[in-house]
Amino acid sequence: MAQYIKQVLCLVLTLAVAAAAAYGSEKMDYVVTNNARGSAGGARFDKEIGAQYARQTLMTATDFIHRLFQQNQNAADTKSVQRVSMIIENIDEVAFASNNNIHVSSGFIERYPQSQDIKREITGLLYHQMAHLLQWDGNGQAPSGLMEGIADYVRMKAGYAADHWNPPGVGNDWHQGYEVTAHFLNYCDGIRNGFVAALNKKMMTGYSEGYFTELLGKPVTQLWSDYKAMYANN
Numbered sequence: 188m189a190q191y192i193k194q195v196l197c198l199v200l201t202l203a204v205a206a207a208a209a210y211g212s213e214k215m216d217y218v219v220t221n222n223a224r225g226s227a228g229g230a231r232f233d234k235e236i237g238a239q240y241a242r243q244t245l246m247t248a249t250d251f252i253h254r255l256f257q258q259n260q261n262a263a264d265t266k267s268v269q270r271v272s273m274i275i276e277n278i279d280e281v282a283f284a285s286n287n288n289i290h291v292s293s294g295f296i297e298r299y300p301q302s303q304d305i306k307r308e309i310t311g312l313l314y315h316q317m318a319h320l321l322q323w324d325g326n327g328q329a330p331s332g333l334m335e336g337i338a339d340y341v342r343m344k345a346g347y348a349a350d351h352w353n354p355p356g357v358g359n360d361w362h363q364g365y366e367v368t369a370h371f372l373n374y375c376d377g378i379r380n381g382f383v384a385a386l387n388k389k390m391m392t393g394y395s396e397g398y399f400t401e402l403l404g405k406p407v408t409q410l411w412s413d414y415k416a417m418y419a420n421n
C-alpha cells in the first residue's frame with residue numbers, strides 16, 4: 188500500500204513539473220560560452236558577471252518577456268525558441284542577436300569603466316538581446332527603429348535602463364529607435380495598458396503603421412506630436 192501511494196505521489200509530482208516546464212524558461216536550453224578567456228574582457232566577464240549568472244539572467248528575461256508580451260510558451264502566437272546560446276567573443280559590435288545566438292563583445296566588457304557596474308549593464312543588454320529573440324518582426328517589414336525600441340522598452344520595464352540613456356521626450360522621430368522609441372512606446376502603453384504586447388502580436392504576420400490607429404485610435408504621427416507636446420516646455 189505504501190509503495191502504491193509513493194508511486195501515485197511520484198506521478199503527481201512528475202506531472203506538476205511537466206506542467207510548469209510547459210509555460211516557462213525551463214523548457215528551453217541556455218548555454219553560455221566564454222570564447223575570450225585569454226583577453227582582459229573575457230577575464231572580467233568571469234570575475235564580475237560569470238556564466239552561471241548570465242545563464243540565470245537569460246532564463247529570468249525569457250519569463251519576464253513572455254509576461255510582458257502576454258504570451259504563453261506554447262501558444263501559437265509565441266515565438267518558438269528551443270535553445271539560446273550566449274557567446275562572449277572578440278567582435279566589433281557591442282552585442283547582437285542572430286539565429287538564437289547572442290554575441291557579446293569582450294572588448295566592450297574590457298573598456299567599460301571600472302567605476303561603473305558592468306554586471307548591471309550586461310544584465311540590461313541581455314534583456315534587450317533576449318527581446319530580439321522573442322519579438323515578432325512583422326515578417327521582416329517592421330522598421331528596425333521599432334524593433335530596437337521594443338527591445339529597449341523590455342529593458343526599461345525590467346528596471347535596467349542604462350545610465351547614458353536620453354530622458355523621455357527626446358528624439359526627432361517615433362521610429363528613431365532604442366530609448367527614444369522605448370519612451371514613446373511607454374507613453375503609448377500608458378494610453379492603453381498592454382499596447383506593446385498587442386502591437387507585438389499584430390507583428391507576427393506583417394506590419395503596418397495603421398496598427399497604432401487600430402489599437403489607440405490615432406495615427407502614429409499624431410501620437411508622436413502629442414507625446415512631444417507633453418515635453419515641449421521641459
Ligand SMILES: [Zn+2]
Pocket residue numbers: 315319335338
Ligand atoms: Zn538591438
